Amino acid sequence: MTVNPAEMETHNPGKEAREQVMATEFEATFMIASKDDARQRLSGAGATLKYPEYLQTRAVFDLPEGNEIPHGWLRVRREQDRITLSLKVVENNTGISGQREIELTVNDFDAASALLQTIGCKLKALQDNLREAWDLDGVVITIDEWPFLEPFIEIEGESEEAVILAAEALGYDYSGAYFGAVDGMYAAKYGIPEDIINNHTPEIRFGMQNPFTPEEGAEE
Numbered sequence: 001m002t003v004n005p006a007e008m009e010t011h012n013p014g015k016e017a018r019e020q021v022m023a024t025e026f027e028a029t030f031m032i033a034s035k036d037d038a039r040q041r042l043s044g045a046g047a048t049l050k051y052p053e054y055l056q057t058r059a060v061f062d063l064p065e066g067n068e069i070p071h072g073w074l075r076v077r078r079e080q081d082r083i084t085l086s087l088k089v090v091e092n093n094t095g096i097s098g099q100r101e102i103e104l105t106v107n108d109f110d111a112a113s114a115l116l117q118t119i120g121c122k123l124k125a126l127q128d129n130l131r132e133a134w135d136l137d138g139v140v141i142t143i144d145e146w147p148f149l150e151p152f153i154e155i156e157g158e159s160e161e162a163v164i165l166a167a168e169a170l171g172y173d174y175s176g177a178y179f180g181a182v183d184g185m186y187a188a189k190y191g192i193p194e195d196i197i198n199n200h201t202p203e204i205r206f207g208m209q210n211p212f213t214p215e216e217g218a219e220e
Contacts, residue, residue, distance in 0.1 A: 022089065022100040025099040028177035029152055029179070029185075047135060049133075050135050051080045051081075053132040055129075056130070057126070061116050071090050083106050093184055096177075128204065129146045130206075136169065139165075148213075149189060190212040
Protein backbone atom coordinates (compact mmCIF):
# COMPACT_ATOMS: atom_id res chain seq x y z
CA MET A 1 0.00 0.00 0.00
CA THR A 2 1.40 3.34 -1.03
CA VAL A 3 0.82 6.25 1.34
CA ASN A 4 0.61 9.72 -0.13
CA PRO A 5 2.39 12.17 2.26
CA ALA A 6 0.01 14.93 1.18
CA GLU A 7 -2.92 12.82 2.33
CA MET A 8 -1.21 12.22 5.67
CA GLU A 9 -0.94 15.96 6.13
CA THR A 10 -4.64 16.55 5.55
CA HIS A 11 -5.92 13.45 7.34
CA ASN A 12 -4.84 13.38 10.98
CA PRO A 13 -7.17 11.07 12.96
CA GLY A 14 -5.75 12.22 16.30
CA LYS A 15 -6.29 15.88 15.50
CA GLU A 16 -9.78 15.24 14.17
CA ALA A 17 -10.77 13.28 17.28
CA ARG A 18 -9.32 15.98 19.53
CA GLU A 19 -11.24 18.73 17.78
CA GLN A 20 -14.47 16.75 18.18
CA VAL A 21 -14.16 16.23 21.93
CA MET A 22 -12.33 19.34 23.12
CA ALA A 23 -14.77 21.91 24.42
CA THR A 24 -14.20 25.64 24.09
CA GLU A 25 -13.57 27.10 27.53
CA PHE A 26 -15.51 30.36 27.63
CA GLU A 27 -13.48 32.10 30.29
CA ALA A 28 -12.29 35.66 30.80
CA THR A 29 -9.96 37.12 33.41
CA PHE A 30 -10.23 40.55 35.02
CA MET A 31 -7.87 42.33 37.38
CA ILE A 32 -9.50 43.47 40.63
CA ALA A 33 -8.90 46.22 43.15
CA SER A 34 -8.91 43.68 45.99
CA LYS A 35 -10.51 40.41 47.03
CA ASP A 36 -12.91 42.28 49.30
CA ASP A 37 -13.97 44.57 46.47
CA ALA A 38 -14.67 41.53 44.27
CA ARG A 39 -16.68 39.90 47.07
CA GLN A 40 -18.77 43.04 47.51
CA ARG A 41 -19.50 43.13 43.77
CA LEU A 42 -20.46 39.46 43.78
CA SER A 43 -22.74 39.80 46.79
CA GLY A 44 -24.32 42.92 45.33
CA ALA A 45 -25.06 41.14 42.06
CA GLY A 46 -26.77 38.27 43.88
CA ALA A 47 -24.02 35.68 43.48
CA THR A 48 -23.77 32.84 45.99
CA LEU A 49 -20.56 31.56 47.55
CA LYS A 50 -19.87 27.94 46.55
CA TYR A 51 -16.50 27.40 48.21
CA PRO A 52 -14.60 29.67 50.63
CA GLU A 53 -10.97 30.26 49.76
CA TYR A 54 -8.92 27.06 49.51
CA LEU A 55 -5.52 25.97 48.22
CA GLN A 56 -5.21 24.34 44.80
CA THR A 57 -2.14 22.36 43.80
CA ARG A 58 -1.37 21.38 40.22
CA ALA A 59 1.24 19.34 38.41
CA VAL A 60 1.86 20.45 34.82
CA PHE A 61 3.21 18.10 32.15
CA ASP A 62 4.45 18.20 28.58
CA LEU A 63 2.74 15.76 26.25
CA PRO A 64 4.75 12.66 25.26
CA GLU A 65 7.43 13.20 22.63
CA GLY A 66 5.96 12.66 19.20
CA ASN A 67 2.45 13.50 20.38
CA GLU A 68 2.90 17.18 21.11
CA ILE A 69 0.04 19.60 20.47
CA PRO A 70 0.94 23.23 19.71
CA HIS A 71 0.25 25.35 22.82
CA GLY A 72 -1.03 22.26 24.64
CA TRP A 73 -0.17 20.68 27.99
CA LEU A 74 -1.54 18.25 30.58
CA ARG A 75 -2.50 19.15 34.13
CA VAL A 76 -3.38 17.23 37.28
CA ARG A 77 -5.06 19.51 39.82
CA ARG A 78 -6.20 18.99 43.41
CA GLU A 79 -9.29 21.14 43.92
CA GLN A 80 -11.65 21.69 46.85
CA ASP A 81 -13.79 18.58 46.38
CA ARG A 82 -12.20 16.66 43.51
CA ILE A 83 -9.04 15.92 41.52
CA THR A 84 -9.01 16.58 37.79
CA LEU A 85 -6.85 15.55 34.85
CA SER A 86 -7.04 17.97 31.93
CA LEU A 87 -5.67 18.49 28.45
CA LYS A 88 -5.41 22.24 27.91
CA VAL A 89 -4.81 24.03 24.61
CA VAL A 90 -4.58 27.82 24.45
CA GLU A 91 -4.38 28.61 20.75
CA ASN A 92 -4.17 32.36 21.33
CA ASN A 93 -4.82 34.94 24.04
CA THR A 94 -6.58 37.46 21.84
CA GLY A 95 -10.14 36.18 22.22
CA ILE A 96 -12.33 33.96 24.33
CA SER A 97 -12.64 31.22 21.70
CA GLY A 98 -8.92 30.42 21.76
CA GLN A 99 -9.06 28.26 24.90
CA ARG A 100 -10.00 24.57 24.68
CA GLU A 101 -10.07 21.77 27.24
CA ILE A 102 -10.82 18.12 27.95
CA GLU A 103 -11.28 17.46 31.68
CA LEU A 104 -11.69 14.20 33.57
CA THR A 105 -12.25 13.55 37.26
CA VAL A 106 -9.74 11.15 38.84
CA ASN A 107 -9.40 9.84 42.38
CA ASP A 108 -5.69 10.10 43.16
CA PHE A 109 -3.39 13.06 42.48
CA ASP A 110 -0.14 11.11 42.83
CA ALA A 111 -1.37 8.12 40.83
CA ALA A 112 -2.61 10.32 37.98
CA SER A 113 0.74 12.13 37.91
CA ALA A 114 2.61 8.82 37.91
CA LEU A 115 0.43 7.54 35.07
CA LEU A 116 1.31 10.52 32.89
CA GLN A 117 5.02 10.10 33.59
CA THR A 118 4.78 6.37 32.83
CA ILE A 119 3.48 7.08 29.32
CA GLY A 120 6.24 9.58 28.62
CA CYS A 121 4.88 12.90 29.86
CA LYS A 122 7.54 15.14 31.39
CA LEU A 123 6.73 16.96 34.62
CA LYS A 124 7.27 20.67 33.98
CA ALA A 125 6.16 22.31 37.19
CA LEU A 126 4.34 22.17 40.50
CA GLN A 127 2.15 25.20 41.13
CA ASP A 128 -0.13 26.51 43.87
CA ASN A 129 -2.88 29.07 43.96
CA LEU A 130 -5.67 30.17 46.25
CA ARG A 131 -9.21 30.03 44.88
CA GLU A 132 -12.64 31.10 46.09
CA ALA A 133 -15.64 30.05 43.97
CA TRP A 134 -18.98 31.81 43.44
CA ASP A 135 -22.03 31.17 41.28
CA LEU A 136 -23.98 33.85 39.44
CA ASP A 137 -26.95 32.46 37.51
CA GLY A 138 -25.00 29.39 36.45
CA VAL A 139 -21.81 31.26 35.65
CA VAL A 140 -18.80 30.20 37.73
CA ILE A 141 -16.75 33.09 39.06
CA THR A 142 -13.55 32.54 40.98
CA ILE A 143 -11.35 34.90 42.95
CA ASP A 144 -7.80 33.67 42.38
CA GLU A 145 -4.46 34.51 43.91
CA TRP A 146 -1.18 33.12 42.59
CA PRO A 147 2.23 33.52 44.23
CA PHE A 148 3.87 36.81 43.28
CA LEU A 149 0.80 38.10 41.36
CA GLU A 150 -2.03 40.41 42.37
CA PRO A 151 -5.44 38.72 42.82
CA PHE A 152 -7.81 38.52 39.86
CA ILE A 153 -11.15 36.97 38.96
CA GLU A 154 -12.06 34.46 36.29
CA ILE A 155 -15.56 34.31 34.82
CA GLU A 156 -16.49 31.04 33.09
CA GLY A 157 -19.82 30.33 31.42
CA GLU A 158 -21.48 28.22 28.78
CA SER A 159 -21.06 30.92 26.12
CA GLU A 160 -19.34 34.21 25.46
CA GLU A 161 -22.65 35.99 25.97
CA ALA A 162 -23.02 34.47 29.44
CA VAL A 163 -19.51 35.67 30.36
CA ILE A 164 -20.21 39.17 29.04
CA LEU A 165 -23.48 39.44 30.99
CA ALA A 166 -21.80 38.31 34.21
CA ALA A 167 -18.95 40.78 33.73
CA GLU A 168 -21.44 43.60 33.17
CA ALA A 169 -23.40 42.61 36.29
CA LEU A 170 -20.18 42.89 38.31
CA GLY A 171 -19.13 46.18 36.73
CA TYR A 172 -16.13 44.87 34.80
CA ASP A 173 -15.35 46.11 31.29
CA TYR A 174 -15.28 43.13 28.94
CA SER A 175 -13.08 45.02 26.48
CA GLY A 176 -10.34 44.94 29.13
CA ALA A 177 -10.54 41.18 29.75
CA TYR A 178 -7.50 38.92 29.48
CA PHE A 179 -7.83 35.58 27.70
CA GLY A 180 -5.24 32.88 28.22
CA ALA A 181 -3.17 31.08 30.81
CA VAL A 182 -1.53 32.64 33.84
CA ASP A 183 1.91 32.53 32.18
CA GLY A 184 0.98 35.66 30.24
CA MET A 185 0.24 37.49 33.48
CA TYR A 186 3.62 36.62 34.95
CA ALA A 187 5.31 37.62 31.70
CA ALA A 188 3.54 40.98 31.66
CA LYS A 189 4.31 41.77 35.31
CA TYR A 190 7.97 40.77 35.30
CA GLY A 191 8.87 41.57 31.69
CA ILE A 192 10.08 38.07 30.91
CA PRO A 193 9.28 35.65 28.06
CA GLU A 194 6.46 33.19 28.65
CA ASP A 195 8.98 30.44 27.90
CA ILE A 196 10.65 31.20 31.25
CA ILE A 197 7.42 30.49 33.12
CA ASN A 198 6.44 27.50 31.00
CA ASN A 199 9.74 25.68 30.67
CA HIS A 200 12.25 27.03 33.18
CA THR A 201 10.29 27.54 36.41
CA PRO A 202 9.78 24.13 38.07
CA GLU A 203 7.90 25.54 41.05
CA ILE A 204 5.53 28.43 41.67
CA ARG A 205 4.43 28.01 45.27
CA PHE A 206 3.54 30.09 48.30
CA GLY A 207 6.33 30.63 50.81
CA MET A 208 9.15 30.12 48.33
CA GLN A 209 11.61 32.69 47.06
CA ASN A 210 10.26 34.68 44.14
CA PRO A 211 11.87 32.97 41.12
CA PHE A 212 11.35 36.03 38.92
CA THR A 213 13.00 38.59 41.21
CA PRO A 214 15.31 36.57 43.47
CA GLU A 215 16.73 39.64 45.15
CA GLU A 216 13.35 40.33 46.77
CA GLY A 217 13.76 37.30 49.04
CA ALA A 218 11.16 34.88 50.30
CA GLU A 219 7.49 35.73 50.17
CA GLU A 220 5.94 36.64 53.50
